[in-house]
Amino acid sequence: MLLDAEEFRRDFEQHLATAPPVEGLIQPGRAWLVMAALQLALRHPEFPDSMRGPVEAFARQLQAIVSVTPTLTALAEQGWHAEYDQPRTSRLRPHRRSS
Numbered sequence: 293m294l295l296d297a298e299e300f301r302r303d304f305e306q307h308l309a310t311a312p313p314v315e316g317l318i319q320p321g322r323a324w325l326v327m328a329a330l331q332l333a334l335r336h337p338e339f340p341d342s343m344r345g346p347v348e349a350f351a352r353q354l355q356a357i358v359s360v361t362p363t364l365t366a367l368a369e370q371g372w373h374a375e376y377d378q379p380r381t382s383r384l385r386p387h388r389r390s391s
Contacts, residue, residue, distance in 0.1 A: 295367050303361040320358050324368075327354035331371040 308320040318326070330351035333339060339347075359365035370376035 295363055295370075299363045300367055303363045307360045307364065308358055320360075323354045324358045324364075327351050327358060327368065328371055330354070335374070 304321070304324070308324055311320040313319050330347055334344060334348055334351070355368045359368050
């Protein structure tokens with residue numbers, strides 16, 4: 293299932309980008325970025341086995357925090373599955389608000 297970029301952008305902006313920090317530690321929008329970076333790092337063939345469990349557990353905690361709509365939930369889960377990887381030229385670009 294390929295998710296619509298506009299739905300993602302809308303959900304992200306409405307529910308994560310401007311949401312208050314999670315327990316005073318991290319804003320949900322930044323939690324999303326850290327989760328995605330950890331998903332990518334865990335795919336690296338030389339990622340240390342000794343770190344894999346705790347890092348994945350933390351990334352899954354972040355995933356639970358940011359999964360506040362069906363679209364965000366689905367996209368966050370797809371980050372764990374290589375079959376959903378997008379070509380490098382197909383990037384979601386952050387929406388820039390006009391001033």
